[in-house]
Amino acid sequence: MADVTVTYDKTGDAAYVYFERPQARAQSTRMYPCDPVEVGGMINLDFDxxxxxxxxxxxxxxxxxxxxxxESAERLDTEGT
Incomplete structure (x- = not known):
């Protein structure tokens, strides 16, 4: 099974899906923002x-x-702890 980690901050209603192991978090050198009008919100793709x-x-x-x-994501806000 693939190693994917998800973090979520309910206060900011923001999630991040990591395709790298969290401890080896690669540096993002390029970010591609998806069109917020087309998707009804902001989605950013990070590339190494x-x-x-x-x-x-x-x-x-x-x-x-x-x-x-x-619900299964690692919570970054205090509500999930």
């Missing part, structure tokens, strides 16, 4: 220096991601 997709930032996450994913 080799052009590999390393993560996805999702703003307005509660309206874009499945509830089960947000």
């Amino acid at each position: 220096e080799q052009g590999r997709l390393i993560g996805i930032e999702v703003l307005a996450a509660s309206s874009k991601l499945p509830k089960y994913l947000l």
